[in-house]
Amino acid sequence: MTKIMHLLAACTLVWSFSSCSKVDYTEIERPAYLRVFNDLNLKIGLENKDEERPFLCMLIDPVIDKDGVPVSAAIKGDFLDQREPYAPPYPSHLGSSTSKNNPEYPGKENVLVGPVLNGFDLSSWAQVPSGKHRIVFYYRPVNEVSFFDLEPKVRSNKVVDTVIDLGVEEVYTMHVLQRNFITKEKGIILRKENFHQLPLSDSMVYVNFYNYSADGFWQADKSLKKNQFNSGVMQYGIRDEMNIWLSICKPGGWNTIPGYRFAYLGQVKRNTGNHVAPYFSFPLFADSASNHIVTDIWQRISLLAPGIDPEIIPHGDYATITDGAYGLIACYGNGTRQNFERGALFLPSMIVNIHSGVYNPRSFATVNTIEVVNGNAYLTTIQRKYEPPVY
Template sequence: MTKINYLLAICALIWSFSSCSKVEYTKVDKPAYLRVFNDFNTKIGVENKDEQKPFMCMLIDPQFDKDGVPVDAAIKGDYLDQRASYAPPYPSHIGSSTSKRNPEYPGKENVPAGPVLNGFDLSSWAQIPSGKHRIVFYYRPMNDIPFFSLEPAIRKNVVVDTTIELGVEEVYTMHVLQTDFKTKSRGLILRKENFHLLPLSDSMVYVNFYNYSAEGFWSADKSEKFDNFEDGLLRFGIRDDINIWMSLCKPGGWTTIPGYKFAYLGQMKRSIGNGVAPYYSFPLFADTASNRITTDIWQRFSLLVPGLDPEKIPYGDRDVNADGQYGLLALYGNGTRQSFERGGLFLPSMIVNIHSGTYNPRSFATVNTIEVINGTAYLTTIQRRYPKPIY
């Protein structure tokens, strides 16, 4: 390809996303870094058809007219849809024009992104001014009309309205979610992350766990919950106190790496709080047979109430009698369901395999968060910067 054709191709690609217009960013002085997830995954059916669908707009420091209708805001995150099951270590939604629906903030928004901070890529976080802010989430219709163009009455349907304080160059993950399954109360979690401040090793994979399920979810009648087969044993909820057991496995079946079958990690307690959970770790090259360039191991987490033996649990493909006592997470390759695993909720592997330097692929360790919320689980992966491919 000639240089001119190459430039034309690049311009065509940019035009397809932004009509070749230049995006002007306002410089953010003393920024904080913010990422936002919509954790509402409640079932909407005949029995609760009048409940609001969990589609939102986020306004930071909104301005109101004389009738209390928001008419502007310092920052807007519109079309905020239910989050995706996997938040990868790069901003995967920028440039996606098939739908305005945004599975996170900043997601598709053209805003100043976070930098590389202490070696960690924060390009999936937005820069916003540090300090005190009023933040309001509104329900909005599931259409393509921008929030401030909606009818005034629609722009007053508040989900959560609160004030937050953000520190300079601090990293925050925010969740808007249901706090009580019976009363349908709603709230926010603002988690001040610490992964970029810890002495983490490049040769270890890290993960921490949260149960952000609404109070009363697991004990509620199953008819009130979304019976999603893809959520496996977890789909009707997990109890408030759970032990976490980890197994590292080879692909294609239930073959564990020596020393990593049902390794006890710790406890996970349900909490709608802002605290940061401890990280657990395992070696990137736990499989000693690997060439220490790439590895294909996958991760399996058994979530069991205290007192249950991970070797003796009667795992079942559609065991509706688990009664919140156990769940199973299988982080396998690209996250596709495997026939050999019964009852697992499948997510992508925490080990990133990508073309880097002269190796294609090369394996990289990551920092991960798994959040259990009302019968399902979500994985967020954070990665350090890695050498670019050499072709």
């Protein structure tokens, strides 16, 4: 059983146990659906030791006292830590008690979540009231004291303060990030998703790409950047305009499937706007030798500056590639780093294999988003509702 399958089984147990206890929720009429990530993957060192560690609390419609200190809020998302490389298609963090640190919102928060909407599982999105809201992110100390129990003097250190407008039954992904690497300006992106409104085939895997890196990041001296060895050649950033090449491979190395060696998908441009990027697709059963029940293919994504031929593999010491012209992402297995792909950033496969019906496992196509942020890359996977296991 793969790591993903173990997590799914554990999550199923959490849901089963949760159903046995009484939790009182306030019904939300005309909801919107919101998921929030903290993309402030900053390096804190001697050169910027006075900068705040990006450990946050999110308040929606806060109540502020006469001294400018928040005392309550309609919605609170506390202990919001830096996001993890993989955001799976199920609420994997709910029920975790090892730490209050939350890699996303709702994540560990026990709140009303989204339904299955047009076949897509929105259980990783929180229900929130639609309409206009003030949303404020605050720095908070790295401890396990709830935000409103902190001393007043530490409850007014704002990161971002803005107003958002959420549509009824619309699906939103929010990012808190650094807009400018030199000035340290912070901001948010509120992206209104459209995957649930598109005529997507359940036999195709979809993926879109964003570069949410700060302005000036890739051009800055590498001594100013966080050491991210696991990001491979991407750790110092990619250029503001890159071509995307997809290769589909069999396990064990650089074994491409016919017709899927450096297939050109399009471009990704650095942009911190709210637009939705187009989706690219490839067949779930691209391997003609598969039985159309389960497949073990993995995805290799090359990001290259315009004009670079993908067949000309960069040579030399990967640790010294700092010109931003090359990035490599391997979506392989459960995301564990493999030695056969030098210089790659490893993320889990975009294909989910799980016990469904009489098949254990069975492969399912998904909708995916890859976001590049300041020398790192993150994968979010969304899954359709599937037939439960038959034991």
